Amino acid sequence: MIAAVTLGAWLPLSSVLGQIGTRFPAERKVVKDPVTGTMLTFLTSTPAGDTKIYQTHPQWTADGQWLVFRSNRVKGEALAVHEKDGTLIQVTEGGYTGMLNLAQKSMKLYLMRSTGGPPASQGAEGARQRSALQKQVVEVNLERLFADSKAGKLQPTTVYQRVCGTIPAEMEAGGDMALDAAEDRVYFRVGKTEAAKHLAADTKLADNFGPRNMGAGPAGLASMNVNTGEIKYVVSVPFQIGHVQANPFVTGEIIFCWETGGKSPQRTWTVLADGSGLRPLYPEADYEWVTHEAVISPDEVAIAIMGHRKINPAKDNNTLQASTSNKPADPQNPGQETDWGPSGTREKPTGLGIVNLRTREMLIAGQTPSGSGLWHVHGSADGRWAVGDDFARNIYLIDRHSHEMILLSAGHKTTAADHPHPTFSADGTRIEIQSAMLSADNRSMNICVIPVPADWLKRRYDGK
Structure with a gap:
């Protein structure tokens, strides 16, 4: 057990980064997809550097009404947008680092922040210096914040933000x-x-x-009790850890990856909160390129399971076409460097795979007929739908019962600053993405919600 340095502390009353609870003009627009005709709801529509929470984590608040996202409207702070009326509110003050964590049983937001150090504008060196600082785990009371912001009666920051505990710098x-x-x-990387x-x-x-020179270990995971600040160590592994996520339905279950920036020797891993049960989630072969796991x-x-790399069938050994050089990644079709090894071709099964944590069985829910293959994937909690994006920023929806797959949305610009990262709402009726469709610079992204087609939602199986 490792004792937290600070328990129950409260944040400063002021911040140079902006006032928590500040409201911004609504930007909500409903746009018809130019390719599929699907009606897209853009909850933000100006070039303000919006990015959604990663698809490994919940996007909507517990009441299903607000989406929390990152934005440069207030540098270094997070915002929330009301899905129905487009209200925009700043929901953090004092900055944060890494992942935003929305509770699903209460209107709470949890985040981590450094206690000081150089600003983010100092780049990699600033990030290195901040990594050696103490970190605070902070709880934000969104319910009270939204109510006071609506009433125009904002109180000091300490009313809405509480430090759950402090992680020692040496971790x-x-x-x-x-x-x-x-x-x-909460669980966090050390x-x-x-x-x-x-x-x-x-x-x-x-x-x-x-080729990205990543993946060397060791790395580890620890946890903090958000009520007491108590820190406990979970597990160490001999490789670099990334994409830490908790099973949002089953307590004490953690999923993470071996992070290399691309193909890993063994990408997906799972472990229990007490450090037991460490094992590969999906044991992969050398020829498989597994990525972007999400509970x-x-x-x-x-x-x-990627199928984005072409081979040269004219050669006896079916070598990759890029094998004559270790060329840099193509931003519209990344991962072509030969240093990744022989994986990622369609000589073996590829597509959107779904792994059962209990039976350990894996099935392929769907596969794009051509192109790169699906890149970021997700599914509805009720088991009806799966969704994925590809390198062209297209969004594909899959009926897991019939395996029917449709192009749900397109035209999201391959020049966008990032991929769409589709993520289902808790009730399985909507999908959030980030998109540059509306951006004049073809790069800046906005927050967008795509509905599951009404006729799909009406489908019944086995009389249900």
């Missing part, structure tokens, strides 16, 4: 954080020095893998 905590299903603790303390002396550490139901994790 080098990262912002890769996830909220347990019981909503009484640095190499701390992780090494908890590894067996004879453990062989992984080296970097692939979608109590027992299931969606994964993308």
